[in-house]
Amino acid sequence: MPLMLVGLNHRTAPVEVRERLSMDERKMDEILQSLLACGPLHGVAMLSTCNRVEAILSAPNEDVIEQIVDWMAQRAGAARVELEKHLYILRYGDVVKHLFRVCSGLDSMIVGEPQIGGQVRKAFQLAQDNGTLDALLTQLYEQTMRVAKRVRTDTGIGEHAVSVPYAAVELAKKIFGQLEGLQVLLLGAGEIGELTAEHLHGQNVKQVFVANRSYERAVELAARFEGLAVQFGSIEEHLATCDIVIASTGAPHFVVEPQQVRRALATRKNRNLFLIDLSVPRNINPDIAGIDGAYLYNVDDLQHVADANRELRQKKAQQAEEIITREVDSFRKRLVAQDAVPTILELQGRLEEIRATELEKCLRKMGPMTPEQRTAVELFSSQMINKILHYPILQLKDASDEPQERESLRKTIRKIFGLRS
């Protein structure tokens, strides 16, 4: 049963082409039905994200690919020849490998990003809800999700932040563990500081305080985080109560000094203080880094963390590729073996029939026998049949994943053993 994939992604097609083909999730039932109407298909699922549009197909033969390409060209409002430049068509084992890689985040713009896993799940679920998943695609869906989970768990590919704001959140978690219940002080209204505060706010911190030279701007910004605006002069007071301080002002001098941090830490007992200086020129005196219990990171430090994480992801991607290669091979073998089951059963039945007939004739000719002698002759015949069947069965189970080649092998075996064609 051919398994195919027709699609394009951020590497093969510019956004102008991708946006013309992108599909609305709410209209997926119509889209799937319209695809099914293209030609003889057993099953279909459609994956549409901002970076890729892919139709995953299970069909009796490959002829349907032409109709699918036409359908896509029509949908994109483009000439078929134009669209074909951006399309890739994958078959059999390549489809399995591609889906395993996509769902594990290895084919994403940012390697290891986690959203794609959910998008693939959603695509298959929509197809399942619309009744367009056949047994083969259902198996493929389940195995894809299992492999993606294994890749993420075994390699930890998506664990490390690759942007400055996320790197700050990751470091905050390394210091405090859970961020729930912590208090954040945002100094200034710089863009990157705002973004970092937004990410921290998304981690359910208890409160965000915003201090800015312009109190009105502080009020406006605090409203975004459901936080509180405070006077710029009350920084030290808040250093004692807040756990994370983000400085992102335009001031050409330090606004947080070591003595302020020392005084604040003295009242905090064992509680640590994480200071993030995202301003240039810097707003937090670097000498603070030497104070016990205070952890200071500036924008370069965070960029280094993000860069190191990106390199780490690349290394983990190599481990992930090895896992995927093994998983593809094992899934392919399982599919081929499943496909061979009817022929194997028929073959075993046919030879068992021959064995039973010939055994009966032989026993009649041999005359009276003891039960032990009879058992020995029966055992001999069974073992001989098993030996004869061993290699044909092995060949059927280990056949190529190309359906034509498998069919040709099946035909040959059927012919040799006189099975119904």
Add this chain to the structure above:
Amino acid sequence: MNPNLTLYIALGFYGAGTLVALLSLFAREKRMQHTGLGLMVVGFLSHTVWIGTICTITGHPPITNLPETASFIAWLVFLAELVLFIVYRVHAASFFVYPLVLILLSVTAVVHEPFAHSPKLLSRLFTAHLLLTTTGVAALLIGLAFGLLAHLQDRALKSKTRGRLWDLIPSLNVCKDVSYRALAIGFSVYTLGLVTGVLWSYKTTAGIVALRTKEVGAIVAWVLFAVVLQSYISGTYRTRRTMVVGAAAFVAIIVAMLGIHHV
């Protein structure tokens, strides 16, 4: 059947588990860490059977001599590590705890002594002394292991460089919290163990407490652990001094253990 068979099985699995866990530090494969933990758990189960066997043969807990005490502490330390792993999913502590467990059980296997019923364990006070002391020591060792993790995490965050343990160590707060709790509980239990020991000694030797290696080591360890605990309470636990005192406390505990003869 040889009653020590389960001890050797436990030792074999602890050895394999420790080796795999240490190798995972270089391979950086999570699967290897899980395999290491799995091997240690099998060793722990076998270890538990061995302890149960001694209890059945002698009729009292296996804490009558150095090998038995070392084994019992190793068992308690791994039990605590297992509980902490279930709660916090911490793999990093295994790099200190697994070798410690392996060394303690190796002591048991090498310095092996025949099982014997000790009449002294008919005294509840003495049994309480042994159980409280060994439990306290196990908790204090866990406290030191997590204290070391907290120190490593603090250094990594300060120097802005991540070492091999970065991904395996939980947050600084978790390390500090577990270390403090284990030290506080361990210190209280250990203190009770020492007090019951002194009371028992007074009762049996008419007021004279002999100051041999075991007793001196135990008292020195108690003082040093008090200093470590105080540094947590006062918030000065990050200093190098605390780490040095913690290491000295560990040595004192080992010296006290080596001083254990038959009870």
